[in-house]
Amino acid sequence: MRYHRIPDESVRRLPLYLRALLFATHDRESISSGALADVVGVNSWQIRKDFSYFGELGTRGVGYNIEKLKKHIRKILKLDVLHKAVLVGAGKLGSAVLLHRGFSVYGFDITAVFDNDPKKIGRKLGDTVIQSVSSLHTLKRRNIDVGIIAVPGDVAQQTVDALVKTGVKGILNFSPSYISVPKKVKVLTIDIAMDLARLPYYMPRNHGAG
Amino acid sequence: MRYHRIPDESVRRLPLYLRALLFATHDRESISSGALADVVGVNSWQIRKDFSYFGELGTRGVGYNIEKLKKHIRKILKLDVLHKAVLVGAGKLGSAVLLHRGFSVYGFDITAVFDNDPKKIGRKLGDTVIQSVSSLHTLKRRNIDVGIIAVPGDVAQQTVDALVKTGVKGILNFSPSYISVPKKVKVLTIDIAMDLARLPYYMPRNHGAG
């Protein structure tokens, strides 16, 4: 089956595997699909299938070499190069995201922060001075890949439009609204409230099915 | 096709529809699948299919009555009753989540906050006094549905175990680790860094396919 297109659902699981490989303490050089399965909560055959999409990577009877596997997943996900990101929106959620520490391990560097509140502009958030959103255009030619937006829903679209003009190719959207972008730009939306809203469906009401 | 099991992917989209119906300004009583499609970024036939799973709801030639639709989606998602939630972990992310305002519209009320940092215990976060995680057990019989955890990965499992003992039926997990729970408890995990890690895969490297 060598060199197949990788299904989106497999791509969704790759960061999960990578996270486990990065953070688990490994006394061994190799890990089997079964052992990895226990750590990530995915079936072993699903893991093997996922890995099989990028060629024969494991050793029969042994498992997968951990370093090789990390390297391979990073390459597939294009995390083998540094990605520069900017944050727009220095409110509670934006601040939490910026200070989150945990992006760097995947090769992301948040190099600038923007807000439209005059009281915040010039103040520091972590090591970064907050700039006015009106100076977003200065980002052109600074090789920024990724925009992270954490602004109110009603200004999300205009914020994204400005970001797209600076040349970002991907946007992580924490704003609670649908935004439209040119086809060449990829948006991933995380709406915490919406995810929470999906939870009760799966909870038994009193006793009975969900 | 009346009274079919609702596919998980449809359930995933329901909060999206509900969000649009709640926040859009409606001059009309009804909305067509096409108009809703423009607002949420989902095809009109997908929307009609999703709605068809819960019986005939629309009026041919007109569309869907907005109030009726909201009510119906809320009922399906079990958002028609108030859900009491607690937060464990009053760090940056936890605080942002608590102060987020936007859960209440879906019928959630965060009634208590816990942390294990002695410096934080007794201080207020919003209107809520932070309590010690060691007093989590006092929640039993207080009708708490949902636990939200935003603690470091290495204490996530023990935090969840304590929460499960208090009787929560659903957990929203912001900790970057896989947690295991009894079958009767549903976990949804949001790992911001992992989502960000998935973004570059879909971005063109220089020019070319993603």
Add this chain to the structure above:
DNA sequence: CAGTGTGAACAGTTTCACAGCA
């Protein structure tokens, strides 16, 4: 006649069972 509802074709994903190899 505008817009819903849906069977049927199609596409994508997961599961299984087991051959193949270190």
Add this chain to the structure above:
DNA sequence: TGCTGTGAAACTGTTCACACTG
């Protein structure tokens, strides 16, 4: 012997075209 790699089957979800109806 233990664990990978993978076709094929089973399952799940999406798209389409159009009959139907207020």
